[in-house]
Structure formats: C-alpha cells, structure tokens
Amino acid sequence: MLYLRKRERKAPMLFILPSLFIVAGIFLYPVIKVLSDSFFLINGADRKFIGLQNYRQIFTDKLFWTAVTNNLKLFLCVPVLVVLSLLFAVALFQRIPGWKVYRILLLIPYILSVSVVGIVFDYLLREDGLFNQILQKAGLGGLSQPWLGQTDTALYAIMVVVVWKELGFGIVLLLARLLSIDESVLEAARLDGAGILKITRYILLPELKSVLSFYIILSMINMLSWMFNYVFVMTRGGPQNSTYIMEYYIYQMGIRYRQYGLSSALAIFLLLFAMVLVFLQQQVRKCLEEEY
Amino acid sequence: MKNRMISMLVMLALVLSLIGCSGTSGGNESPPDKDGNVKLLLWWWGEGDTPGSKAWLEETIEKYREVAPDVTIEMVEQTSDQLYPAWESAIQAESGPDIQFLWTGIWALDYVWKNNLADITELIPEEEVSHWTGTEGLEYDGKAWLSPWYQISIVWMYNKELFAAAGLNPDNPPDTWEELLEACEALKKTDVIPLELGGMKDGWGAPWIYAAFAPAAHDSMKEFVEAATIPGDFISEKHMDWFEKIHELVEKKYTNPMTMSYDFYQGRESFLRGESAMGLATNGQAIQWIEEMGGEEKVGIMNVPVMGDGKLAGKLNNQSHSFAIPSFAKHKQEAADFLVFTHQPEQLESWYKHTKNIPCDDRFDEEWLETESEKQIYQELLTNSVPYPEIFIPAMVDQEGMYAATQMIFSGNTPKEAAQHMEDTAEKWRSMDSAGVENFTNWGKSY
Known part of the structure; x- marks a missing residue:
C-alpha cells in the first residue's frame, strides 16, 4: 500500500518533467551561465578562471558605486509613488465628479512607451524647452536649467519622469483593491458618522496593507531593474556619467566594452540585490498575515 | 526529504545537460542548397551618416544577381545602437551575417585580436587588395583585415x-x-x-x-x-x-x-x-x-x-567604414567575391553619385567630382589627411x-x-x- 502511494506520488513528477525542463532552460540556465561567467576573464573565445577577481574589480570601481548610489536614490521615487497613488486612488474611489475621465487620464502615461516619454520629456526639459519657458513666464526665469544636461539635476529630472509615468499602475492597483471592499462595511461606517479621513484611516488603509506591501516591493525592484530605458533614452548615463545605474553599467560593460566577466559580476550583484528585496517582501507579507 | 533530494538532482541534471548542450556548431562551411544557390546575409549601417548608402547597396545587390545568379544577398540595416550589440550576439552564437559592417580602428581590430574575423587577404586576390585606399585603421600585423567601403571625414x-x-x-x-x-x-x-x-x-x-x-x-x-x-x-x-x-x-x-x-x-x-x-x-x-x-x-x-x-x-x-567577413561565416568565399564586385569602377561611380562619399579605392575617378567643394575635400583626403583619432x-x-x-x-x-x-x-x-x-x-x- 505504502509502496503504491510512493509510486503514485512519483507519477506526477514524470508528467511535470517536460515543463520543468523548459522552466530550467528559460530561467535557470541564463542565471547559472551568468554566474559562471562572472568567475572568468573572457577574451573572445578564450576563458580563464580568475575566481572572485571580477567582483574585486567592480567593488573598487568608482563608477560602480555611483551606479549603486543612483539606484538607491531612485528608491526615493517609491514613497512618492505610494503616497500619490494612494491619494489619487482614494479620491477616485470617492467618485469625485469626472472620476472616470481622471482614471483614464492618469493611466495614459503608464500605457505610453518609455522611449516616447523619454523623447518628449527630453524636449520639455531642455534649456529652451516648455518647462523652462513656463518658469520664465511665471517670473522664475532664474530657476531655468538644462535639467537633463547638468550633473546635479539630471538624475532627479529622470526621477520626476519615472514618477509621472509609473504612477498610473499604482493608482489602478490600489483602486482595484478598494473597489473589492465590501460596500456594506463602508456604508455602516458612514452611518456611524465617519468622515472620509476616518474611513481611510480605519477601513481603507488596513484593507490596502497587503497590496501596498506588494506595490512597495515591486516599485523597489522596478527602481533596480527597470530603469535602463529611461537612462538610455534621456541621458545615456551622462552628463559626466552622473546618471549611471546598474543596468546601464552592465550594458556598457558587456556590450560596449566587451568585458563579459565584469558585466556578469555586475549582473549577479544586481540579482542578489533584487533577491534581498523579494525576501523582504515575503517577510513583510508574513508579518501582515500574522497580524490579521 | 528523499523526494526533494531526487527533485533537486533531476533539476541539476537538467541544468547540466543544458550547459552541455550550449556549445554551438557554428563555424562550419555550409554547402549551397541542392540547386547550388547560396544565400548571403549582410548586416550594415550607415544611412544616418551617409544618406544614399541603402539605395546603392540595393542597386549593387541587384546588379550582382546578373553576375552571380546563384547568389542571393539579404541586407539587414542596423541602427547605431543595434550594430555592435547584434554583432556581439552573433559572435557569441557563432551564427549571423556572412558580411558584417564595422567601424574602423579599435572597433574593428578588437575582433581581429579575438579571432572573430576571417583573414580577408586569403579570400581576395592581392591585385584587388592593392587598389584599396584608406586602410590605415584596418591594418594589423602588416595587412588589412577588412575590406574598406568608403572614407568619411x-x-x-x-x-x-x-x-x-x-x-x-x-x-x-x-x-x-x-x-x-x-x-x-x-x-x-x-x-x-x-x-x-x-x-x-x-x-x-x-x-x-x-x-x-x-x-x-x-x-x-x-x-x-x-x-x-x-x-x-x-x-x-x-x-x-x-x-x-x-x-x-x-x-x-x-x-x-x-x-x-x-x-x-x-x-x-x-x-x-x-x-x-x-x-x-x-x-x-x-x-x-x-x-x-x-x-x-x-x-x-x-x-x-x-x-x-x-x-x-x-x-x-579620415576613417574608412568597412566590411568584414566573420570567422563563423558560412560562405566566406562568396562573401569575398561580392566585396570585390563592390569595388569595381561602375559600382564606385554609382556609390559616389548616391552618397557623395569617396569610396576606398584608387580606381575612383576624379572626373566624377562635380563641385568645387567636392574637389576640395577629395584633395584634402588625398594629400592632407590623418586617421580619425577616436x-x-x-x-x-x-x-x-x-x-x-x-x-x-x-x-x-x-x-x-x-x-x-x-x-x-x-x-x-x-x-x-x-x-x-x-x-x-x-x-x-x-x-
């Protein structure tokens, strides 16, 4: 009997073997290949094992730390995205006049491609661009700058564009969760005299906790691994390498400089960084689940 | 526990087998198809910097069909951003173009040093090579490794x-x-x-x-x-x-x-x-x-x-934009023959008419120059130029x-x-x- 059960348990394994093979091929193989490459000095077809030398090289590289710092700075977008998404989602949930139109308008930037957004903002933010013209018309001409063309503003200008573009996703995510809340609970709160602030504080926010934790971690991972297009289209890492981020540096190192070993080491570092975030997300989720 | 171990071992075996399978079989000369036809793949760049180059390539390929009817050439245009990433991927996969456009100097010789390019002088007759001009950035070890296309200043x-x-x-x-x-x-x-x-x-x-x-x-x-x-x-x-x-x-x-x-x-x-x-x-x-x-x-x-x-x-x-034949190319000789064809006087004249750029060949005839500015640039190129320092x-x-x-x-x-x-x-x-x-x-x- 026990023997039969064991066989029964093994049978499904055989059925999932093909899909396992495909999953391994698609996901695991590239990671293992990159990990393996990160221990080699690769020069054309020649490969020489050099242990952790690539990692030592990148850790002593100033530009690597600039890229890491910039990725960390990009995390500043996360609280901004969360707060704005929350505000807009609650406002739309309250069905303010014209909320359906606003919902569409707020989602449009998210639908646009990064390349289009990058090019448009490139025009808007240049020294003779619309943004500076508005500043001048408002009597604030002294503030006009080449926003993407100078080291102390370029990254922050990119961050503004990122928030503008990515906000729509957060709003839709939170709004979807809000719309699934039992209407009777809200009705009861209103009958008890709760205003919008109290409803938000005591009903909506607790209901949004798990979605918010997911959104925060997702946004942080985005700031690490999905910013390449913005940098590539708007600044190409410049001016003066001031907007280098990890992804762009991996690209430059691997594709432009043909330093595959170093590029792989950078990629593994980025992967580990992202994995730490995923782990954090799981811990936060567990905590929240235990709380309820 | 035991089952988990088995699953992990299966997974490991799969991954290892994948790694084992990853070696490519590129680099071999593949024979023409049963009808004797050869298809060449040409990756190129340049329309942005040299307007007219696309039209010329299309025309030249068409003309080459008359000379070599059993050879078809597919041209794939690359943007500035695609050119080298695509080429790098082709090298890694040992599969891709039979003719590859490359910028000159380090952008070309790096691939010579890494054995990614075929020795073009073994494929193209010496007499033909002797007509090439603007090869300074393409030379290493006493010879040119790419076929220069046109000079750009x-x-x-x-x-x-x-x-x-x-x-x-x-x-x-x-x-x-x-x-x-x-x-x-x-x-x-x-x-x-x-x-x-x-x-x-x-x-x-x-x-x-x-x-x-x-x-x-x-x-x-x-x-x-x-x-x-x-x-x-x-x-x-x-x-x-x-x-x-x-x-x-x-x-x-x-x-x-x-x-x-x-x-x-x-x-x-x-x-x-x-x-x-x-x-x-x-x-x-x-x-x-x-x-x-x-x-x-x-x-x-x-x-x-x-x-x-x-x-x-x-x-x-002055730098010469050039064509290379990758070491993994399937039809090296056919690719070289086409490059020789692009350097024939009729093609050189047509190139200049399309683009107003000087081709890298001493068979270029000064008579084809029309305006004073064209003559001025040509004279400078001929007598007073140095390679592009980048x-x-x-x-x-x-x-x-x-x-x-x-x-x-x-x-x-x-x-x-x-x-x-x-x-x-x-x-x-x-x-x-x-x-x-x-x-x-x-x-x-x-x-």
Whole structure:
C-alpha cells in the first residue's frame, strides 16, 4: 500500500518533467551561465578562471558605486509613488465628479512607451524647452536649467519622469483593491458618522496593507531593474556619467566594452540585490498575515 | 526529504545537460542548397551618416544577381545602437551575417585580436587588395583585415552670408587658431552662434570634436595609439591641448549655449538652419547640406585651421567604414567575391553619385567630382589627411572617459580636470583589460 502511494506520488513528477525542463532552460540556465561567467576573464573565445577577481574589480570601481548610489536614490521615487497613488486612488474611489475621465487620464502615461516619454520629456526639459519657458513666464526665469544636461539635476529630472509615468499602475492597483471592499462595511461606517479621513484611516488603509506591501516591493525592484530605458533614452548615463545605474553599467560593460566577466559580476550583484528585496517582501507579507 | 533530494538532482541534471548542450556548431562551411544557390546575409549601417548608402547597396545587390545568379544577398540595416550589440550576439552564437559592417580602428581590430574575423587577404586576390585606399585603421600585423567601403571625414563648414554680415571675408575662412578666434569674436557680435560643435548631452559629439581639434598638438598617430597604455599620458601637455582649446571657445561664448541641453544631432543642425556660422559635418553630408542651403555661393568647406604646432596640425581626419567577413561565416568565399564586385569602377561611380562619399579605392575617378567643394575635400583626403583619432582609443576610455571629459568642459570644469578624468578612466581600463592593454601596446609598436 505504502509502496503504491510512493509510486503514485512519483507519477506526477514524470508528467511535470517536460515543463520543468523548459522552466530550467528559460530561467535557470541564463542565471547559472551568468554566474559562471562572472568567475572568468573572457577574451573572445578564450576563458580563464580568475575566481572572485571580477567582483574585486567592480567593488573598487568608482563608477560602480555611483551606479549603486543612483539606484538607491531612485528608491526615493517609491514613497512618492505610494503616497500619490494612494491619494489619487482614494479620491477616485470617492467618485469625485469626472472620476472616470481622471482614471483614464492618469493611466495614459503608464500605457505610453518609455522611449516616447523619454523623447518628449527630453524636449520639455531642455534649456529652451516648455518647462523652462513656463518658469520664465511665471517670473522664475532664474530657476531655468538644462535639467537633463547638468550633473546635479539630471538624475532627479529622470526621477520626476519615472514618477509621472509609473504612477498610473499604482493608482489602478490600489483602486482595484478598494473597489473589492465590501460596500456594506463602508456604508455602516458612514452611518456611524465617519468622515472620509476616518474611513481611510480605519477601513481603507488596513484593507490596502497587503497590496501596498506588494506595490512597495515591486516599485523597489522596478527602481533596480527597470530603469535602463529611461537612462538610455534621456541621458545615456551622462552628463559626466552622473546618471549611471546598474543596468546601464552592465550594458556598457558587456556590450560596449566587451568585458563579459565584469558585466556578469555586475549582473549577479544586481540579482542578489533584487533577491534581498523579494525576501523582504515575503517577510513583510508574513508579518501582515500574522497580524490579521 | 528523499523526494526533494531526487527533485533537486533531476533539476541539476537538467541544468547540466543544458550547459552541455550550449556549445554551438557554428563555424562550419555550409554547402549551397541542392540547386547550388547560396544565400548571403549582410548586416550594415550607415544611412544616418551617409544618406544614399541603402539605395546603392540595393542597386549593387541587384546588379550582382546578373553576375552571380546563384547568389542571393539579404541586407539587414542596423541602427547605431543595434550594430555592435547584434554583432556581439552573433559572435557569441557563432551564427549571423556572412558580411558584417564595422567601424574602423579599435572597433574593428578588437575582433581581429579575438579571432572573430576571417583573414580577408586569403579570400581576395592581392591585385584587388592593392587598389584599396584608406586602410590605415584596418591594418594589423602588416595587412588589412577588412575590406574598406568608403572614407568619411569630419569637415568644417562655414556660412558665407553670416561671415559677410559680420564683416568677414566670405572667401577667406580662418586658417589658423588665431584667425578662428578673431572670426568667432566678430560673428558673436552679430548674434549668431559662431561655432556649432553639436549637442553634448548624449556625449556622441565628443569624438568629432576630438577629431577636429586634437591632432593639432601631435606629430604622429602613434601618440594616439599609445596614449591609453602609457600612465599619465592623457594629462600631458599634448593630450590636454584640445581640452584647452574647447575650454577657451566655451569661456568666450563662441559655442552654442544650449550644447548641454541638446543631443548631438539636434545641436549640429543649427548650422543647417543658418543659426550658426561654422559647424562640423561628415564629408558626404556637407555636400548635401551645401545643396540644401543654397549652393556654394552661400556655404563653403573650410580647410582645417592650423591650431597647433604639431605635425598633424591642419590635417583632415579620415576613417574608412568597412566590411568584414566573420570567422563563423558560412560562405566566406562568396562573401569575398561580392566585396570585390563592390569595388569595381561602375559600382564606385554609382556609390559616389548616391552618397557623395569617396569610396576606398584608387580606381575612383576624379572626373566624377562635380563641385568645387567636392574637389576640395577629395584633395584634402588625398594629400592632407590623418586617421580619425577616436579609433585609437579603447571603448571604455572613449565612452566613460572622453565623452564625460568633453561634457565637463561644456559644464564649466577646467581642462586639467577633464584630462584627469580621462586619465583616471584609462587607468581603470588598464587595470580591467590586460589583454586589451597588450594588444594596444603591440599595435602602438607597429606604428
């Protein structure tokens, strides 16, 4: 009997073997290949094992730390995205006049491609661009700058564009969760005299906790691994390498400089960084689940 | 527990088998199909820099069908951003084009050093190779490794009407650094941009400026080849000279104040719009711009001003865009035969008519040149040119170093700071790419 059960348990394994093979091929193989490459000095077809030398090289590289710092700075977008998404989602949930139109308008930037957004903002933010013209018309001409063309503003200008573009996703995510809340609970709160602030504080926010934790971690991972297009289209890492981020540096190192070993080491570092975030997300989720 | 172990072992076996299967079988000569037909894949770039090149390639491929009916050629155009990533992927996969377009110098020789290119001299008869011109950046170990296609230079242009409006002689553009500064000063007073060097936000303009200004302080190209390998060389007086010149132009407000807001191509077009009095363009584009802007009465080509006391001062830069045959190519000989065909006089003439760029072949006939500007550029190329210096700078030093250093100058940093940045990047490159340093050192010795 026990023997039969064991066989029964093994049978499904055989059925999932093909899909396992495909999953391994698609996901695991590239990671293992990159990990393996990160221990080699690769020069054309020649490969020489050099242990952790690539990692030592990148850790002593100033530009690597600039890229890491910039990725960390990009995390500043996360609280901004969360707060704005929350505000807009609650406002739309309250069905303010014209909320359906606003919902569409707020989602449009998210639908646009990064390349289009990058090019448009490139025009808007240049020294003779619309943004500076508005500043001048408002009597604030002294503030006009080449926003993407100078080291102390370029990254922050990119961050503004990122928030503008990515906000729509957060709003839709939170709004979807809000719309699934039992209407009777809200009705009861209103009958008890709760205003919008109290409803938000005591009903909506607790209901949004798990979605918010997911959104925060997702946004942080985005700031690490999905910013390449913005940098590539708007600044190409410049001016003066001031907007280098990890992804762009991996690209430059691997594709432009043909330093595959170093590029792989950078990629593994980025992967580990992202994995730490995923782990954090799981811990936060567990905590929240235990709380309820 | 045991089951989990088994699952993990299965997984490991799968991954290992995948790794084991990853070796490609490229590199073999594949025979023609059963009807004897051969299909060549040609990856190319250039329409952006050299308008007309696409039309010429299409025409040439069509004509080649008459000569070699059993050979079909599929051309795939690459953008500037795609060109090298796609080529790199092809190398890794050992599968891709039979003919690959490459920029010259380090952008080509790096692949020679890494055995990614077939020895073209074994595929093309010596007599044919002897006609090639502009091969300096393609040579290593005493021979050319790519088939040069056409020569491209960054030439100086000037707007005669704006010169006249500023009280300058429109038939006598500046010949020296001092004259250039005087002209810029006069032009500035008329509220035009005296000298457009292109937008600098994306950094792409740095190599053009390097080509236009840097040779003036040097005596030979060897000094450029060796620069990256000699510690401290980029902060030497000679290598810092061009930063000082650009710095002076920027400080005196002779360049476009929007330089750091614009990408390279956006900035450059201020000359085409008649907003700047002098500017830079590729040779073929310059001829087209002259036509667009109203002809040679209005716009002219300047000889490169003599801006230093080096032997290379006043010389026009020049590089040859070229075709290589990858070592993994399936039809090397057929690819070589097609490249030979592209160098036949009929094709050379057609090339010039399409693009106004000089092909890399001594069978090019001066009679095909039409305007004075075309003749002027050709004469300069023939008698007074040097290779484009960026092709001697390692990619990392170029893009991380020179791009940023040039942006520093336009952002108010000193030449010393800019040069130090370039030197620091060279130092980083030396510590990261020992094979590259060795290759550059050997390359330098061959000069």
